Amino acid sequence: MLTIAHLSDPHLDLSPERMQRFAATLRQVGALPRVDALLVSGDLADHGLAEEYASFFANLPSGVPTLVIAGNHDLAAPLAGALVAAKMTPHSNAVLHLDGLTIIGLDSHVDGRDDGLLDAATLDFARDEIGAVPGPVVVMLHHPPVPIGHHIVDEHFALANPQDLELLIRESPRVIAVFTGHVHAAFTTTFAGVPILGSPGIVSTMRLGSRTGPIADVDAMPGFALHAIDGQNIRTVFHYLRPMDL
Numbered sequence: 001m002l003t004i005a006h007l008s009d010p011h012l013d014l015s016p017e018r019m020q021r022f023a024a025t026l027r028q029v030g031a032l033p034r035v036d037a038l039l040v041s042g043d044l045a046d047h048g049l050a051e052e053y054a055s056f057f058a059n060l061p062s063g064v065p066t067l068v069i070a071g072n073h074d075l076a077a078p079l080a081g082a083l084v085a086a087k088m089t090p091h092s093n094a095v096l097h098l099d100g101l102t103i104i105g106l107d108s109h110v111d112g113r114d115d116g117l118l119d120a121a122t123l124d125f126a127r128d129e130i131g132a133v134p135g136p137v138v139v140m141l142h143h144p145p146v147p148i149g150h151h152i153v154d155e156h157f158a159l160a161n162p163q164d165l166e167l168l169i170r171e172s173p174r175v176i177a178v179f180t181g182h183v184h185a186a187f188t189t190t191f192a193g194v195p196i197l198g199s200p201g202i203v204s205t206m207r208l209g210s211r212t213g214p215i216a217d218v219d220a221m222p223g224f225a226l227h228a229i230d231g232q233n234i235r236t237v238f239h240y241l242r243p244m245d246l
Contacts, residue, residue: 002036002098005029006140006225008181008199011073012056013046018203021222023059024246025202028239029224030061037098038064041181041199042071042109042142044079053082060086067096069105071142071182072114072157093125101229102133103179108141108159116143116159116182123164130172136232137172140179141165144198146191148183151210157182166192176232179225184216186223186238197236199225221245 007029010022029035038061045052060066070079070092080090088094092107104126108116118141130137145162147154159165169175169192177195184201200223204216223240 001228001230002101003032003034004037004039004227004229005032005035006039006041006179006197006199006227007202008041008224009043009071009184009201009203010040010056011043011046011203012052014049014051014055018046019055019059020246021202022056024241025222025224026059026061028241028245032226035064037096037103038066039103039140039179040066040068041140041179042069043073043181044068044071046073048073048075048078050078050081053078054085057082057086065096065098067094067103067105067140069094069140069142070107070109072109072116074109075111076109093122095129097133100135100231101138102129102135103138103140104129106139106141108143114157116141118159118161118164123168126168127172130174133174135174136176136229137174138177138179138229139165139169139175142180142182144180144182144187144196145178146189146196148185148187148198149208149210150183150206150215152212152215153183153206162191169194177234179227186225188236195234197225197227197234199223200238200240
């Protein structure tokens with residue numbers, strides 16, 4: 001069985017408050033008895049600044065296989081530079097091979113836009129990687145391919161071509177799940193016959209009921225998803241920090 005910690009949306013902006021939330025979440029992950037991989041599904045930085053990425057990568061734990069992807073707040077060029085500095089693959093799409101499981105990170109972000117897109121090159125990359133491995137595959141991207149129930153998010157922040165992801169999954173029976181972030185809320189549903197598992201936000205939590213002003217609660221506790229994967233089976237528990245953990 002593999003244990004995978006799935007974080008999302010730290011939105012680091014060089015402020016001590018956001019770094020405190022991110023560092024506290026990583027401490028909770030580090031206190032777990034076993035973690036086989038660490039995933040971060042986008043919005044690593046709030047403004048796409050090189051200094052924000054340097055802070056992000058400097059705080060990642062060493063010795064844990066890690067895969068990160070871009071979110072709508074990230075910028076491709078400075079993120080690529082930070083990945084090189086961190087001795088990770090600088091490509092927008094990346095793969096993490098674990099014991100009996102492959103995780104494929106797909107770049108759904110477009111610089112300067114809030115909505116997402118899986119372009120042809122990204123979809124071809126996914127097909128090539130899925131075809132190259134014999135075992136189960138998890139796909140991770142920032143933008144969920146389904147409505148999540150907040151009208152602003154669903155109208156302006158969605159994945160523009162979910163039908164292309166659906167086709168990819170339906171033609172690839174080894175795909176067992178999709179991991180996402182972006183909406184700052186834990187959620188589960190099914191899509192193309194597989195579970196979608198969205199991690200809570202670190203920086204804030206989306207308010208329910210299409211509430212705005214603000215759309216997110218910055219006082220809500222950070223959280224993350226912990227996925228236990230055994231072959232084709234996935235069990236996910238969502239963990240939230242306590243005020244005393246910050």
